[in-house]
Amino acid sequence: MRQKIIFIAVGLLTVGLVLSGAMGPADAQPNFAKMKEYRIERSIPPEAVACIECHKATNPGLFDDWARSRHANANITCLDCHLAQPGDTDVAKGHEKYYSRKDLPYGEPKYKVPIAAIVTPKDCSRCHPDEVTQYSKSKHANTIEIMWKLDPWLNKGMNSDNERKTGCFNCHGTVIEIDENGAVDPATWPNAGVGRLNVDGSKGSCTSCHTRHRFSVAEARMPEACDQCHLGPDHPQIEIYEESKHGTMYHAYKDEYNFNAAAGTWTPGTDYRAPTCAACHMSGSGKVMGTHDVTERLSWETQAPLTVRPQDFKPLPSGTDWTVEREKMKNVCRACHGDSWINDFYNGFDKAVEEYNEVYFKPAKTKLGELYEKGLLDKTKFFDERLEVEFYELWHHEGRRARMGVMMMAPDYAWWHGFYECKFRFANFMEAANHLIETGQKAYVAKDFPNATGDTQKPPKIFDKK
Numbered sequence: 001m002r003q004k005i006i007f008i009a010v011g012l013l014t015v016g017l018v019l020s021g022a023m024g025p026a027d028a029q030p031n032f033a034k035m036k037e038y039r040i041e042r043s044i045p046p047e048a049v050a051c052i053e054c055h056k057a058t059n060p061g062l063f064d065d066w067a068r069s070r071h072a073n074a075n076i077t078c079l080d081c082h083l084a085q086p087g088d089t090d091v092a093k094g095h096e097k098y099y100s101r102k103d104l105p106y107g108e109p110k111y112k113v114p115i116a117a118i119v120t121p122k123d124c125s126r127c128h129p130d131e132v133t134q135y136s137k138s139k140h141a142n143t144i145e146i147m148w149k150l151d152p153w154l155n156k157g158m159n160s161d162n163e164r165k166t167g168c169f170n171c172h173g174t175v176i177e178i179d180e181n182g183a184v185d186p187a188t189w190p191n192a193g194v195g196r197l198n199v200d201g202s203k204g205s206c207t208s209c210h211t212r213h214r215f216s217v218a219e220a221r222m223p224e225a226c227d228q229c230h231l232g233p234d235h236p237q238i239e240i241y242e243e244s245k246h247g248t249m250y251h252a253y254k255d256e257y258n259f260n261a262a263a264g265t266w267t268p269g270t271d272y273r274a275p276t277c278a279a280c281h282m283s284g285s286g287k288v289m290g291t292h293d294v295t296e297r298l299s300w301e302t303q304a305p306l307t308v309r310p311q312d313f314k315p316l317p318s319g320t321d322w323t324v325e326r327e328k329m330k331n332v333c334r335a336c337h338g339d340s341w342i343n344d345f346y347n348g349f350d351k352a353v354e355e356y357n358e359v360y361f362k363p364a365k366t367k368l369g370e371l372y373e374k375g376l377l378d379k380t381k382f383f384d385e386r387l388e389v390e391f392y393e394l395w396h397h398e399g400r401r402a403r404m405g406v407m408m409m410a411p412d413y414a415w416w417h418g419f420y421e422c423k424f425r426f427a428n429f430m431e432a433a434n435h436l437i438e439t440g441q442k443a444y445v446a447k448d449f450p451n452a453t454g455d456t457q458k459p460p461k462i463f464d465k466k
Contacts, residue, residue: 054106090117092115120204121141131292140208148459153454158449158454163451173204176198222254246408268336274336285332286335295318295320296320299323305395371387384446402414
């Protein structure tokens with residue numbers, strides 16, 4: 001009898017719940033999706049479709065790069081980066097002819113829009129404002145100014161304009177100019193140098209590291225992204241990295257690295273075993289935030305003739321406190337190393353800097369000044385006298401290799417390519433300099449120095465603003 005009563009009660013309760021659900025109050029919440037306050041338009045405008053279809057036909061490699069990119073995955077098209085405003089000085093006038101070509105899909109005037117061939121950091125800042133702001137303060141973005149302040153090849157006109165264009169400016173960047181026909185001047189373009197001065201006033205090229213049109217974060221995290229510029233006798237960072245334990249481990253385990261981790265999440269020990277250039281100088285790690293200012297985390301300026309703190313580097317003072325930046329770099333190191341290891345490294349680095357400054361550079365610089373003061377060397381040009389070359393290579397070649405070899409833990413570069421070479425360069429320089437001083441004989445001047453025809457005027461668009 002009791003079981004029968006319980007079944008009746010449960011049945012009545014169930015009916016009541018059903019009826020109350022069907023005839024409940026008006027404010028009851030139905031199980032429907034809530035209307036979004038903001039709607040995101042996922043379609044592509046016809047003008048963008050025209051860009052994609054035409055480039056797919058005429059530049060299949062370019063199209064394929066874009067199609068595999070995160071941009072394409074997020075519906076970011078050619079127009080989002082290349083669209084210009086009517087009247088912009090960098091509008092590609094030659095591009096307009098493609099809208100009247102019947103052999104191209106969508107080659108019709110109705111799809112015509114103003115296009116800028118050069119995409120600049122200012123364009124990228126619409127979606128990546130923090131990265132562009134950080135980059136604008138870096139040595140990369142300002143490397144044209146640094147180069148002209150440091151390099152006698154430019155200041156003394158000791159190489160030709162074409163040698164600069166095909167060599168120096170490919171890494172450092174050009175000052176982009178528009179010619180009398182409204183087209184980009186071929187003397188200044190194409191160029192993806194990290195310090196390129198663009199027509200819109202922005203500096204640099206994001207595609208130096210995130211090459212177009214894939215714009216891959218994975219590519220920029222690999223050391224190969226840096227080796228296009230950071231190599232050779234004067235700044236062999238990639239060779240130094242290859243020799244270091246970090247580089248050895250990278251090559252052994254790079255197939256296990258997760259280079260495609262989302263920005264801000266690339267984690268040591270999880271996504272990679274040993275750091276790459278980006279891991280130490282740019283990526284976030286632990287409490288250290290990521291940055292596109294490669295000047296951060298530096299505590300010595302090892303590209304300078306005399307090693308100084310970054311805030312004391314006259315061509316481009318960093319505006320940072322080296323003690324703060326060193327602690328950031330130490331925190332990057334702490335992901336894999338203990339403090340005793342880290343502090344021992346920095347003790348050796350600081351001592352190497354001191355020895356380079358005091359034993360090699362300062363005495364040689366003093367001796368060079370004495371030669372000029374006594375009229376035994378001629379200041380009119382540079383490199384046309386052997387001792388000028390010796391002094392230059394002491395700091396620009398051997399001196400940099402020694403300091404950077406210690407900095408990045410490559411013993412062969414620190415010693416055999418570095419301080420070992422410094423010793424012989426220094427000894428030869430001092431012996432020849434003292435001989436001139438003792439005899440009063442002027443140095444031999446190479447009057448037939450080849451191709452010393454370069455313009456010695458500093459780029460006005462860079463320096464007039466200073």
